[in-house]
Amino acid sequence: MNAISPDTQPSALFNRQRLRENRERARANFADHNVLFEEVTTQLLDRLQGINRSFNRILDLGSRNFSLSKSLSKQDASRFIVHAPAMPDVKKLMPHHVCVADEEWLPFRDASFDLIISNLNLHWANDLPGALIQMRRALKPDGFFLSALFGGETLRELRECLYEAEMQLRGGVSQHISPFADIQDCGSLLQRAGFTLPVVDKERFTLTYQSSFQLMRELRGMGESNILNSRDKRFMPSELFIEADRIYRNRYASKSEIGASEKIDATFDVLFVAGWAPHDNQQKPLKPGEAQSRLAKALNTQEMQAGEKSAP
Numbered sequence: 682m683n684a685i686s687p688d689t690q691p692s693a694l695f696n697r698q699r700l701r702e703n704r705e706r707a708r709a710n711f712a713d714h715n716v717l718f719e720e721v722t723t724q725l726l727d728r729l730q731g732i733n734r735s736f737n738r739i740l741d742l743g744s745r746n747f748s749l750s751k752s753l754s755k756q757d758a759s760r761f762i763v764h765a766p767a768m769p770d771v772k773k774l775m776p777h778h779v780c781v782a783d784e785e786w787l788p789f790r791d792a793s794f795d796l797i798i799s800n801l802n803l804h805w806a807n808d809l810p811g812a813l814i815q816m817r818r819a820l821k822p823d824g825f826f827l828s829a830l831f832g833g834e835t836l837r838e839l840r841e842c843l844y845e846a847e848m849q850l851r852g853g854v855s856q857h858i859s860p861f862a863d864i865q866d867c868g869s870l871l872q873r874a875g876f877t878l879p880v881v882d883k884e885r886f887t888l889t890y891q892s893s894f895q896l897m898r899e900l901r902g903m904g905e906s907n908i909l910n911s912r913d914k915r916f917m918p919s920e921l922f923i924e925a926d927r928i929y930r931n932r933y934a935s936k937s938e939i940g941a942s943e944k945i946d947a948t949f950d951v952l953f954v955a956g957w958a959p960h961d962n963q964q965k966p967l968k969p970g971e972a973q974s975r976l977a978k979a980l981n982t983q984e985m986q987a988g989e990k991s992a993p
């Protein structure tokens with residue numbers, strides 16, 4: 682009897698084997714579809730620049746265009762950088778240390794790195810809480826975790842139009858686009874995983890395409906096609922996508938330039954999440970009653986008791 686991979690079982694949200702196949706298929710021409718990845722790489726590096734800390738042992742987890750590893754090495758060639766893609770046979774493409782790894786099964790011992798960074802990868806994790814726990818353990822005390830992942834209302838226009846077209850033509854809907862986490866979800870998950878001083882913020886990118894067909898080709902070129910185990914595996918008729926494109930054009934014509942109504946806009950929400958591995962010297966929130974000064978003094982105002990009327 683053949684064993685069933687954990688990520689292909691019905692209880693798993695995503696088919697991780699299909700993810701690896703999608704990325705392998707997209708690898709040869711990824712440079713033609715990596716505009717968003719390059720922009721997010723720049724923003725991740727900008728966030729690191731704002732931290733007064735030197736990171737010398739770095740894990741670049743799951744990124745596909747090597748921009749992070751190359752940029753970090755260019756800043757300081759003495760850094761020990763491990764590039765950990767999900768695909769095999771990439772060592773010849775990369776001058777740094779390479780370890781093919783799955784973020785849900787990290788092969789690193791505890792306290793191996795002082796920085797773990799990941800670019801648009803973790804939104805495909807079946808067990809994101811477990812993956813975060815493993816990353817926190819792989820960090821040295823006071824090590825830093827920084828990641829960007831798709832979240833919020835990413836691809837909300839395409840999702841809406843596909844659902845509406847399918848309802849019209851088939852009388853029901855199936856999942857074509859995966860659900861995405863929001864800011865509150867990520868903040869809670871960081872705390873559950875044991876990270877301290879968690880921070881989550883969002884950047885919204887609006888990209889313009891000639892049609893929904895070009896958008897879907899772009900997603901395939903990015904290696905971001907549907908890997909939901911619950912996806913409808915039946916053949917999708919061309920009429921469905923033609924109708925979805927018609928709805929998309931009518932509802933979400935591009936506003937990026939005058940006279941570009943034949944183009945469409947697509948939303949990508951990117952969540953930037955960050956946290957620190959615990960350390961005794963880190964700043965800790967005060968317990969109730971431990972404050973050394975009053976809020977009224979900080980605000981340069983008069984403190985009043987509850988129920989006391991203010992002066993006219």
